[in-house]
Amino acid sequence: MQDIDNLKELDKKDEKDEKDEKAEKAKEVRRLIIQMIAEANSGHPGGSLSMTDIITTLYFSIMNHSAANPTWEERDRFVLSKGHACPAFYAVLALCGYFPISELMNLRKLGSILQGHPDHEVTPGVDFSTGSLGQGISAACGMALAGKIDKKNYRVYVIIGDGESQEGQVWEAAMSAAHYKLDNLCAFLDYNKLQIDGEVEKIMNIEPVVDKWKAFGWNTLRIDGHSIEQIIEAVGIAHKTKDKPTMIVADTIKGKGVSFMEGRVGFHGVAPTRDQEQQALSELM
Amino acid sequence: MQECKYILAKSGQDFAPYKRALVMLGESNKRVIVLGADLSNSTEIDGFRDRFPDRFFNIGVAEQNEMNIAVGLAIEGEIPFVHSFGVFVTRRVYEQVCVQVAMQNINVKIVGSIPGLTSRLGPTHQAIDDLALMRTLPNMTVIDPADATEILQAVPAIAEHSGPVYIRMMRREVPLIFDPEKYHFQIGKAACIQEGQDVTIIACGVMLQNALASLPLLEQNNINPTLLHISTIKPIDTTAIIEAASKSRLIITIENHLITNGLGSSIAEIIAENGLGNTLIRMGLRDEFAAPGTQEYLFERYQLNSRHIVEKILEGLKNKK
Ligand SMILES: Cc1ncc(C[n+]2csc(CCOP(=O)(O)OP(=O)(O)O)c2C)c(N)n1
Numbered sequence: 370m371q372d373i374d375n376l377k378e379l380d381k382k383d384e385k386d387e388k389d390e391k392a393e394k395a396k397e398v399r400r401l402i403i404q405m406i407a408e409a410n411s412g413h414p415g416g417s418l419s420m421t422d423i424i425t426t427l428y429f430s431i432m433n434h435s436a437a438n439p440t441w442e443e444r445d446r447f448v449l450s451k452g453h454a455c456p457a458f459y460a461v462l463a464l465c466g467y468f469p470i471s472e473l474m475n476l477r478k479l480g481s482i483l484q485g486h487p488d489h490e491v492t493p494g495v496d497f498s499t500g501s502l503g504q505g506i507s508a509a510c511g512m513a514l515a516g517k518i519d520k521k522n523y524r525v526y527v528i529i530g531d532g533e534s535q536e537g538q539v540w541e542a543a544m545s546a547a548h549y550k551l552d553n554l555c556a557f558l559d560y561n562k563l564q565i566d567g568e569v570e571k572i573m574n575i576e577p578v579v580d581k582w583k584a585f586g587w588n589t590l591r592i593d594g595h596s597i598e599q600i601i602e603a604v605g606i607a608h609k610t611k612d613k614p615t616m617i618v619a620d621t622i623k624g625k626g627v628s629f630m631e632g633r634v635g636f637h638g639v640a641p642t643r644d645q646e647q648q649a650l651s652e653l654m
Numbered sequence: 655m656q657e658c659k660y661i662l663a664k665s666g667q668d669f670a671p672y673k674r675a676l677v678m679l680g681e682s683n684k685r686v687i688v689l690g691a692d693l694s695n696s697t698e699i700d701g702f703r704d705r706f707p708d709r710f711f712n713i714g715v716a717e718q719n720e721m722n723i724a725v726g727l728a729i730e731g732e733i734p735f736v737h738s739f740g741v742f743v744t745r746r747v748y749e750q751v752c753v754q755v756a757m758q759n760i761n762v763k764i765v766g767s768i769p770g771l772t773s774r775l776g777p778t779h780q781a782i783d784d785l786a787l788m789r790t791l792p793n794m795t796v797i798d799p800a801d802a803t804e805i806l807q808a809v810p811a812i813a814e815h816s817g818p819v820y821i822r823m824m825r826r827e828v829p830l831i832f833d834p835e836k837y838h839f840q841i842g843k844a845a846c847i848q849e850g851q852d853v854t855i856i857a858c859g860v861m862l863q864n865a866l867a868s869l870p871l872l873e874q875n876n877i878n879p880t881l882l883h884i885s886t887i888k889p890i891d892t893t894a895i896i897e898a899a900s901k902s903r904l905i906i907t908i909e910n911h912l913i914t915n916g917l918g919s920s921i922a923e924i925i926a927e928n929g930l931g932n933t934l935i936r937m938g939l940r941d942e943f944a945a946p947g948t949q950e951y952l953f954e955r956y957q958l959n960s961r962h963i964v965e966k967i968l969e970g971l972k973n974k975k
């Protein structure tokens with residue numbers, strides 16, 4: 370009896386260690402985002418930090434993929450529809466081994482493989498080029514549809530922005546994914562409540578956004594987008610859902626993890642100064 | 655060398671002329687409505703927004719909707735100015751612009767920010783084909799201003815003009831070339847800046863700056879050029895072009911755009927259709943999307959600097975002999 374209790378304790382401890390490890394990974398990604406944008410002196414920190422927990426969890430705990438073979442046919446696909454947030458994507462790809470971490474410091478430099486928007490022609494691990502908003506989610510539908518046609522088991526993940534959701538094409542994609550019953554497609558809405566000009570609610574309200582996705586025929590969940598447990602659980606539900614694509618509306622904070630960036634519209638597309646970089650890194654220790 | 659009558663003695667830069675021009679227009683014309691798509695500071699419409707909040711509408715990241723809302727406003731007699739980066743108000747909304755704005759000859763003013771290689775953000779954000787797309791549309795007037803003076807004068811002029819207009823818009827530090835006292839922008843009118851007999855340089859938009867910078871270098875090489883500035887790509891000033899073409903055998907065009915269906919192509923058409931028989935060199939992007947990078951880097955990489963203009967002219971003159 371005692372032994373079993375001990376084992377349970379140990380299990381719990383393992384779980385806790387694993388949880389800490391995942392949180393630590395996300396922190397590492399955040400540090401890299403800050404460092405590479407500060408080094409480039411341009412880029413989009415706010416929307417990169419808001420989706421960090423989602424993309425880190427996808428690549429480290431959920432997706433089947435291989436850095437050694439970025440075009441492996443059976444890999445799960447990923448599309449960053451809100452392409453400007455690519456620093457988070459690049460950091461995760463580097464930590465997974467798609468290219469050296471040192472490459473991150475070449476963000477936006479002339480001739481670098483890491484430019485201001487994801488470009489699948491130059492960056493290993495990028496399946497689809499984005500930068501013009503509202504288009505990535507349609508491509509994700511196409512990839513999921515191809516998976517159905519070819520009877521492949523891969524799954525397709527896509528992250529869209531809340532400002533991006535104002536594009537009509539997002540809703541055309543929503544309709545088609547439900548129509549084709551793309552249950553191999555799982556989307557995240559990085560619901561950080563901000564776009565360039567201010568609060569999404571004041572610029573062009575997208576509410577009631579959960580009801581909208583439901584009405585479009587999607588299995589729709591709402592989570593805390595900074596809770597790794599909730600992200601994993603939601604993707605688990607998506608995986609089990611038949612005949613419907615899943616939309617995970619993730620409540621997030623723009624600039625998450627850096628006190629002076631959190632909830633601040635000014636850090637949408639502005640790099641931290643060197644001093645701000647130091648402060649941010651100390652907060653992310 | 656003949657001194658140009660319009661050019662400031664000391665040219666420099668002017669900060670955010672469009673922002674001021676739009677506020678001034680708002681003061682004088684109450685029918686002007688400004689539409690934006692989540693890029694208020696970047697497109698310099700924030701001044702108008704703060705001054706005339708009742709006539710400002712931020713449609714969100716939804717350019718197609720923005721364009722057709724403008725059409726509805728214009729049908730009711732308002733004068734809408736539609737804004738986003740040049741790529742998004744042309745490529746992204748092409749069908750809307752074609753079928754609603756151009757086909758019905760609707761009085762919508764389309765303002766495309768950060769044209770061509772003045773955007774450092776890479777191919778998704780660099781409008782290198784906007785002149786081509788817009789020039790192709792019947793009824794559309796297409797303008798690529800070279801400096802702050804032209805911007806300040808063109809904004810009220812396009813509001814006055816009845817019918818659809820596409821105008822490229824530089825932002826923040828904009829070249830200041832023309833003397834506002836002496837220069838008078840007119841839609842459809844070219845400006846002959848200098849007359850010479852060895853070569854005819856024809857420039858538009860931000861490239862006028864580089865063309866002007868090539869003049870002293872050409873002088874060093876004893877080359878005396880004609881320099882013609884075209885700010886209205888359509889309807890183009892055919893008379894001025896035919897006259898400039900008669901000055902010399904060699905013509906060189908330079909544009910912040912693909913060489914296809916922008917300035918260079920327009921000139922080629924005029925030369926061919928009028929049987930002028932000039933030799934034409936077109937400078938601009940050649941059948942490729944541009945790389946990301948600073949304006950200086952991109953002008954160098956795509957060989958669009960004053961030095962390259964001189965090299966091309968020397969080459970052209972040598973081949974002629
Ligand atoms: C079609 C298109 N229009 C405009 C832009 C310019 N732009 C880049 S980011 C952005 C705001 C996006 O807001 P959101 O989706 O909320 O991004 P996040 O808050 O996640 O950074 C805009 C308007 C673009 N990239 N593409």
Ligand SMILES: [Mg+2]
Pocket residue numbers: 416530531532559560561562563564
């Ligand atoms: Mg947002």
